[in-house]
Amino acid sequence: MGCRSVTKLWIPSDFNLDRCFGAWMDWGHLAQHGKYANNYDYHKAVWLLNREDLIENGFVLVKEERDGLVSPIGTLYVERYEDLQAVRAQLDARCHELQVVTVRPEGQAWDALASNEVLRVVPCGANQHPKLDDYADGVDTVQFLLSLKGGGGKA
Template identity: 50%
Template sequence: MELKQRIDAFVQLGKVLGQCAGSKDWSGYTHGVSQSDFDSFSQLLNQVYLQNGWFTEENVRKACLEWSRALSKENLEQWTSAYSDLNGNEKLKTIALIMAGNIPMVGFHDLVCVLISGNKALIKMSSEDDRLLPWILTYLVVHIEPEFASRIKFASGKLEDFSAVIATGSDNTMRYFEKYFGTYPHIFRGNRTSVAVLDGSETEEELNALGHDIFDYFGLGCRNVSKLFIPKDFDLDRFFGAIYSFHPIVQHKKYANNYDYNKAIMMMNQDDLIENGFLLVKEDDRLHSPLGALYVERYTDLNKVTEKLKSDENEIQCVVSKSNIPFGKSQSPELWDYADHVDTLKFLLNC
């Protein structure tokens, strides 16, 4: 398979995801999607939610639409143009992918990297997210590019016969990864979180957009903001007013249970707590806040914040601010925005 053939396949897949996730009604054969395939995708959304209550229809559709946007011809060509070795690369090494299951399609970027690089994928899915990806890949090999069929394999038991590993999990599973896969070329990913830095001049629209960085996917992703740096005299009422439109999140049972539990813990600890019924805000110098909560740290010197972010860079996935990732865009990464800032394509071309 030439690179162009691989790119064309993912461009088409992006269009299919956009059609399936972008509407609840079939719009005809716009991108070659039959009504039966469209209906099966709609049924899949319900099955996914029944299996994992965090994977609401809204969140799964959002994830698919983000990938539809990312997999444009322009994006794929811009991304791959930086790697001259991709042209005609047919190494056909087997790369084991151990995927997380915290948000929908969280491991899809690794899979795209493996297939775009001309390699084979041996996929170990999370039990929390093992329905959506098989549907997407079945559509890819049946309706778009059959040559990918021999390059995709799902592993249900022990991983065997692979050349390198990309594994995503928690800090606890990192020890497991090191023990069993440390002798292979690898990328191991543990716990990270994201932060936002305000300078006080943000508009209401920007603060509202920040709500997406905090609440999208219920805050379960490593790209979700769990810590907010604010000027010493910043009025948090501005922030609370701007994010009020996100209050329906507390109607979700699993989120509400976490919110209530963490509120009770903080109250028992007699923490100085501000809450608005759907978000717990606590002044704390730590980065990782519990679900339903946001840590806030006030500052007088922005340079010291920059120094702190530098010292904690191995714990931070991304920084949202006026000079970094725009407000509202933390969960909309581009193809070249690599997790943990490790160039996955470069790794695959050299492993």
């Protein structure tokens, strides 16, 4: 899984997840890929054995999860919210565990999160398109490699 993959959604408490399932139907072919299907089947079995609530559509498992941020392949965590400021506080507290927060670029969620100087917030679709100066985990890769050479940052 890519390091900038979406693994959790915060959704309003009254949001109907059927909207997502309808939009995801074009991706149903993922269930035909062996390794993906194995992950899906494994987590479905484990969660059902543990009597955990989940929603599924045959190729993605959705589980309401408050604590987890990184869902396994074939699954997606969701957390419902009433107050965006509580979501922001939660993201701020766990910013060291996040590379990027993806938000629809209009509306209350964008307004609540985009001004955050701690988190890297990008519009939907931009998390897999980093800028040249957008380093994974905030580490300047070039400077890191130059420092290994022992030349004090000079090539």
